[in-house]
Amino acid sequence: MVLAFWLSASALAGVSPKPVGLKAHDGVSISGLVYEARQPRGVILLFHQAGSSKAEYETIAPRLVAAGFTALAIDQRSGGTLYGPNETVSRLGKPATYKDAKADLEAAFDWALPRHLPIILWGSSYSAALVFEVGAEHTNQVTAILAFSPGEYLDTTGAVAHAAGRIQVPIYVTSSSDADEIQAGREILSAAPARVKAQFAPKFGVHGSSTLVEARNPKGAAENWAHVLTFLLALPQAPG
Numbered sequence: 001m002v003l004a005f006w007l008s009a010s011a012l013a014g015v016s017p018k019p020v021g022l023k024a025h026d027g028v029s030i031s032g033l034v035y036e037a038r039q040p041r042g043v044i045l046l047f048h049q050a051g052s053s054k055a056e057y058e059t060i061a062p063r064l065v066a067a068g069f070t071a072l073a074i075d076q077r078s079g080g081t082l083y084g085p086n087e088t089v090s091r092l093g094k095p096a097t098y099k100d101a102k103a104d105l106e107a108a109f110d111w112a113l114p115r116h117l118p119i120i121l122w123g124s125s126y127s128a129a130l131v132f133e134v135g136a137e138h139t140n141q142v143t144a145i146l147a148f149s150p151g152e153y154l155d156t157t158g159a160v161a162h163a164a165g166r167i168q169v170p171i172y173v174t175s176s177s178d179a180d181e182i183q184a185g186r187e188i189l190s191a192a193p194a195r196v197k198a199q200f201a202p203k204f205g206v207h208g209s210s211t212l213v214e215a216r217n218p219k220g221a222a223e224n225w226a227h228v229l230t231f232l233l234a235l236p237q238a239p240g
Contacts, residue, residue, distance in 0.1 A: 041237035049125030055084030
C-alpha cells in the first residue's frame with residue numbers, strides 16, 4: 001500500500017528540478033539539479049556511477065521528493081554520458097579519477113549543511129565507495145548512507161572498509177544480483193560499527209542506482225524501491 005502510493009504517477013506530478021552550480025574546494029565548477037520537497041524530512045545527496053551523470057537520477061529523484069525528501073543530483077568530474085550529458089566533465093575537458101571526484105561530493109555536502117536538515121549520502125558504484133569516506137569525515141553531520149553496488153574501487157586496498165569502520169549512522173547496501181557484488185557489499189557493511197545496517201540482495205538487480213530504474217531493471221525495480229523506502233522512512237526526520 002505504501003509502495004503503491006509513493007510510486008503512483010499522481011504523487012510525482014509537478015516535480016521539476018532547478019539547476020544549481022557548486023564550487024569544489026579546488027575551484028572546479030560542479031553542475032547539479034535540485035529536486036525540492038515542500039516540507040522536507042531530510043536532504044539526499046545523489047552521486048552517480050562511472051561514465052554517468054546527474055541524469056542517472058531523472059526518474060529516481062522525483063520518487064524521493066514524493067517520499068518527503070529534497071534531493072540534489074550532481075555531475076561529478078569522473079563521469080560520462082550513460083544517461084545524459086555530464087556538464088562538469090564537458091567543462092573540465094580532461095579525464096579525472098574516482099578519487100578526484102571526492103571533492104565534488106564534498107561540495108554537495110557543503111551545499112546541504114546550511115539547510116539544517118538531516119543529510120543522507122547516496123552513492124552508486126564508485127561513488128558508493130566515496131560516500132563511506134565522506135561519511136567517515138563528517139561523522140556527526142551525516143544522518144545515513146545508502147550505497148548501491150559499493151566495492152573497493154579506490155586506489156588504496158581496503159580503503160572503503162576502513163572508512164566504513166568509522167560509520168555509526170544507519171547504512172543501507174544493495175547491489176546487482178551478482179554474487180561477487182553482493183559479497184563486496186557484505187564485507188564493507190560488516191566493517192561498520194553502525195547499529196542499523198541493512199543489506200538487500202535482490203533476485204533481480206542491476207549495477208548501481210540503476211537497479212531502481214524500471215527501464216533498466218523491469219523485473220526488480222519495484223521490489224528494490226520497497227526496501228529503499230522502508231529504510232528511508234524509518235530514519236529520523238527534521239524537527240517540525
